[in-house]
Amino acid sequence: MLELVIISTLNGVQFGMLLFLMASGLTLIFSMMGVLNFAHASFYMLGAFFGFQIARWVGFWPALVIAPTLVGVIGALVERYGLRNVHRHGHVPELLFTFGLAYVIEEVVQMIWGKAPVDFRVPALLDFPAFTVFATNYPAYKLFMLLISAGIFVALFLVLTRSRIGLVVQAALTHPHMVAHLGHNVPLVFMSVFGIGSALAAIAGVIAGPALVTQSNMAGLLGPILFVVVVVGGLGSLAGAFAASLLIGLIQTFAVSVNVSLADIFGFTHFTPSPGSILNDLWTVTLAQIAPILPYLLLVLVLILKPTGLWGTRET
C-alpha cells in the first residue's frame, strides 16, 4: 500500500509538473490576449517533433535547446504577423485564429512525419532505473523530467517576481497603456511573452516526447486537460496554474488506483439496483474507470462554485 502511495505520488507530481510547463505559458498568454490560445498544445507537439528530428541529426541534448528555441521563434512570428493583426478585430477573431492554427499545425505535422507515432527514444544516458522503491524501479528519465520542470518553474518564478523585466511584463499584462506611456515597448513585450510561452510548451514537448508518445494527435490528447488546469487555477494566475497542475496530475494518477464504487461506499444500505439497468452501471462503476473524466468534473464544479478559479482574480 505504502509502495503504491509513494509511486503514485511520484508519478502524479511528475505529470503535474509537465502540465505546469505548458499551463504556465498558456496562462501568461491568456492574461495578455484576454482569450485562450487553442494552439498552445500544438506548440507542445511541434516541440516533440522538432526534438525528435533534431535528436536524430545531432543528439538529444542539443535538441533540448534547439527545438524550443525554434518553436519560440515560430511562436513570436505567429504573434507578430498573425495575432497582432487579428487583435484589432476583437476577441472572437483571435479565438478563431488560434483554433484554425491548431488544425494547420496538426496537418503540417501529419504531412511531414505521417500519422503514426515516431520512434523517439529516451537518450541512452538516462535509460536506467534511478532508484528502487520497495521493489518498483523509478526510471531515471522520469526523474529528469521532474527536475527540468521544477527547475524551470523556479526560474520562471524568480524572473517574473524578482527581475525588472518580470515587473514590466507583469505590469504590461494588466495595464498595457500605462506601461506604454512609461516608455516601454509593449508590443515587443507581448511578442516575447508569446514566444517564451510557446518555447516552454516546446520544452515540455521535447522531454515528454520519448516518455509519452510522439504522434500527431498528442496535442489533441493533452489540450483539453490544459484548459482545465488554467481555468481551475484561475486564468492568468501563475501560482494557480502551478497548484492546479499538481492537483490534476495527482488526481489522475491516484484515481486510477482506487477501485471504490458507489456500491462499496453505500454497501451498508443493502441497496442493489437490478442488473443491466443504467442505475446498476452507475452504482458499480469504479473511480478508476472514470479517472479520465475527473478533471472535467472538477472544471464544472470550479466554474459553478468559484468562477474566478481557485487563485484567480478575474471572472472566466
Added chain:
Amino acid sequence: MGAKLLWGLVAVAALYISAPVKAQETIKIAFIDPLSGGGASAGEAGVKTYQFIADQLNAKGGVLGKRIEIVGYDNKLNPQESLIQVQKAIDAGIRIITQGNGSGVAAAITDFVAKYNDRNPGKEVLYLNYAAVDPVLTNEKCNFWHFRFDANSDIKMEALTNYMKPRTNIRKVYLINQDYSFGQAVRVAARKMLAAKRPDIQIVGDELHPLQKITDFAPYVAKIKASGADSIITGNWAQDMALLLKAAADAGLQVDWYTYYAEGIGSPTAIKQTGLNHRVFQVGEGAANEPYAPAQEFEKALRAKYDIALLYPRAVNEMRMLVTAMSEAKSAEPGKVAAKLEGMKFDVFDGGEGFMRADDHQFFQPMYVKSFGDLAANEPFDEEKTGWGWHVVAKVDTADTVLPTVCKMKRPNA
C-alpha cells in the same frame, strides 16, 4: 494553326480522361482501419501486409484477369468516422471492404453493410473482418455479408486458459483490458473459463482503461504491482499493449503475461528490456517460426520488403480465400462470392485445414500458443532486432477450436 494545336491537345486530353475505363480491370478492396492515433501501428502494419499479399496475387495473374488493388481509408478507430469511410469507399465504386482493428467499429460496419445491402439490391457490399474478435459479431449480430477470418475472443481465451490450466505457478491473476466491447468480452471469458478450469486461481484485479488514449501506463503498473499478481491476462493491442509493456519494463514488473497481441509493434522490444525470457505468451493463428516452408518463405519476403513481421496470417487466408471464391464463382459479384465463401474448406497459411462455418461465417483454423524469448537452433525469425523470437508452446487443431453459435443466419432470397 493555333486552333488546330488546341483541338489536338483536347483530343489527347480526352483520351486520358477516358482512361478510367482501365480502372474496371482492377478489383478494389477498401482497407478501413486506424492509420492515425493510438491504433495506427496496427493499421499501418495491416495496410502494408494487404498491399504485399495483393502484389503477390497480382504477380500470379490476379483474379478473373483483373488486378487487385488495396485502397487505404483512415477510420481513426471511431465508429462514426468508419461509416463515413465505408460510404466513401462505396461512392468510389468499391464493393469489398476489409476491416479488423476495433470490435466497436466492426459492429457499426456490419450493421451498416446489412442495411445498405437490403436497400440497394444489386449493389451489395461484402465485409471481410480480419481481426475484430468480439464473439457477438458471429452470434447475436451475425449477418450474411460479414465473414470473420480471425478466431473470435472466446476461442482464443479457450486456448489460452487450456494452456494455463496445468501451470501451477499461476496463483494470482490480474485482468487489464480496454474499455469497449472486445475488452469486456475478454474479461468475461477469462473469469468464466478460469473459474471452471482453475477455481483456485485468485483474480486480484480487473481493470478497464480507455481505448488507445493512455500515453503512460505507470499508474496502472503501480496498481498491478501492489496487487501482488503473478500473471496478467490482457487483450490489449497496438499502442495499448506496447505502452503497457513499456511501463512494466520501466518499473521492472516481473510477471507472466497471457496476451492476445503481444507481437504488435513496440511490444517485443519492451519484453526484451524487462528480460521476461519465455514469460510472455500470445495466442494466435500462426507463428513465424513454425516449420512450414511456404509460410516461412512468405515471412522472409515480407520482412525483406517492409521490415515488418507478419502479424496477420489470417489476412493471407482471407485474400487467398477471396480469390478462390471469385474464381469458383467466375464473378466478383459480392452475393456470388459470399455463397462460395460459406462453408469453404481451405489449407491455411501455417499448414492444416480450416473451414468457414456457414452457420455464422466464423472461420475455424489451427491455433497456436507461443512464448517470446531465446530462439532454438531451427527458429530463424527474431523480432525487432532483439535476438528473441516466438516459440510455439502449444498447438490446437481446428476441430478442437470449434465453439457453438447462437447465430440464425438470414440469407437473401431465402
